[in-house]
Amino acid sequence: MTQNPTEKQTPAWDNWWREGQEGGAQDPTLRDYWQRVLEQTLTRPVRMLDLACGAGAVTAIANSMRLPTGATLDCTCLDASADALAIVAQRLPGVHTLQASAASTGLGDASFDFIASQFGLEYAGTGAFAEAARLLAPGGQLVLIVHYREGAIDEESRTTCEAIAQTLELGVLDAFDALLQAALALRSGAGNAEAFTAADQTLAPRVQQFATLLKDRGPAVAGGSLAQLFNDLAGLYQSLESTDLTAAREGVERASRDLKAFAQRMQAMREVALSAEEVAQIIEALGIAGLEMAQPETLKLGGRPLPAAWILRGQRP
Numbered sequence: 001m002t003q004n005p006t007e008k009q010t011p012a013w014d015n016w017w018r019e020g021q022e023g024g025a026q027d028p029t030l031r032d033y034w035q036r037v038l039e040q041t042l043t044r045p046v047r048m049l050d051l052a053c054g055a056g057a058v059t060a061i062a063n064s065m066r067l068p069t070g071a072t073l074d075c076t077c078l079d080a081s082a083d084a085l086a087i088v089a090q091r092l093p094g095v096h097t098l099q100a101s102a103a104s105t106g107l108g109d110a111s112f113d114f115i116a117s118q119f120g121l122e123y124a125g126t127g128a129f130a131e132a133a134r135l136l137a138p139g140g141q142l143v144l145i146v147h148y149r150e151g152a153i154d155e156e157s158r159t160t161c162e163a164i165a166q167t168l169e170l171g172v173l174d175a176f177d178a179l180l181q182a183a184l185a186l187r188s189g190a191g192n193a194e195a196f197t198a199a200d201q202t203l204a205p206r207v208q209q210f211a212t213l214l215k216d217r218g219p220a221v222a223g224g225s226l227a228q229l230f231n232d233l234a235g236l237y238q239s240l241e242s243t244d245l246t247a248a249r250e251g252v253e254r255a256s257r258d259l260k261a262f263a264q265r266m267q268a269m270r271e272v273a274l275s276a277e278e279v280a281q282i283i284e285a286l287g288i289a290g291l292e293m294a295q296p297e298t299l300k301l302g303g304r305p306l307p308a309a310w311i312l313r314g315q316r317p
């Protein structure tokens with residue numbers, strides 16, 4: 001885990017949220033977990049803080065719950081990404097949003113009764129855990145779900161990074177772009193059929209290799225993004241004559257950019273995942289900051305054998 005906030009990664013996160021991603025609570029196990037925690041927590045007036053909230057996955061669960069008599073909920077969603085917060089503002093009106101690093105929030109001591117984070121705080125470095133402790137009011141509770149090093153998500157991210165790197169190395173996107181350029185030249189009268197055929201012949205073996213890669217790794221690799229890319233390129237190839245070739249070139253360039261950004265994010269996820277030793281250190285630091293910490297638990301997701309996350313739970317007496 002890094003010592004420093006990951007501000008330099010914010011543009012990648014902005015792109016991710018701008019693409020309309022839904023965030024991490026899609027898994028029913030995660031949703032059930034938060035529902036159980038929130039049922040026990042939202043029994044009184046509660047000021048809740050969702051740290052590194054993304055599109056507000058955890059806050060959305062809290063907001064959807066029927067509160068018992070006497071309970072109220074005042075939510076603040078904090079994230080480094082303005083684009084993530086724009087989604088929160090639109091999706092969860094009434095929730096306060098704050099663009100800041102979780103390591104340095106600028107919020108007052110003891111401002112919150114419940115602090116949650118799902119696959120978020122670890123991106124902000126070790127200082128963010130102490131900052132969360134500072135923000136927790138007496139009687140308040142903290143629940144953090146963080147990436148588990150060498151666990152199920154880590155394993156999936158590694159495979160994704162490898163498959164994307166292999167795809168880019170094949171040069172299939174560059175070869176496809178060269179074909180589009182040759183087709184454009186042909187259409188404008190500046191090119192010739194031989195150049196187009198040469199570009200087509202350069203592309204063909206790369207497409208074959210791409211197909212083999214997908215067959216070996218399975219269509220679900222990299223979240224299905226590579227299989228989607230393959231289908232998109234095949235569709236484009238078949239409709240080359242009627243296609244807006246300039247727009248097609250932009251699409252290929254975008255696809256290449258998106259793949260690189262995806263791999264970068266997966267790599268960042270692997271880097272911030274916490275080992276058992278790091279979790280023990282964080283728990284010790286939170287204890288020194290005055291919290292009573294439970295033993296860390298692990299969470300398995302999607303029926304996978306390896307844990308995907310650590311659950312860190314504590315309260316301020």
Ligand SMILES: C[S@@+](CC[C@H](N)C(=O)[O-])C[C@H]1O[C@@H](n2cnc3c(N)ncnc32)[C@H](O)[C@@H]1O
Nearest residue numbers: 013023024052053054080081101102118123124
């Ligand atoms: C994997 S996403 C999780 C988002 C959300 N909690 C969820 O479960 O869907 C990680 C989030 O951490 C945010 N983030 C990264 N570095 C941060 C930092 N230093 N401070 C606050 N947020 C940060 C990113 O913008 C992103 O929204």
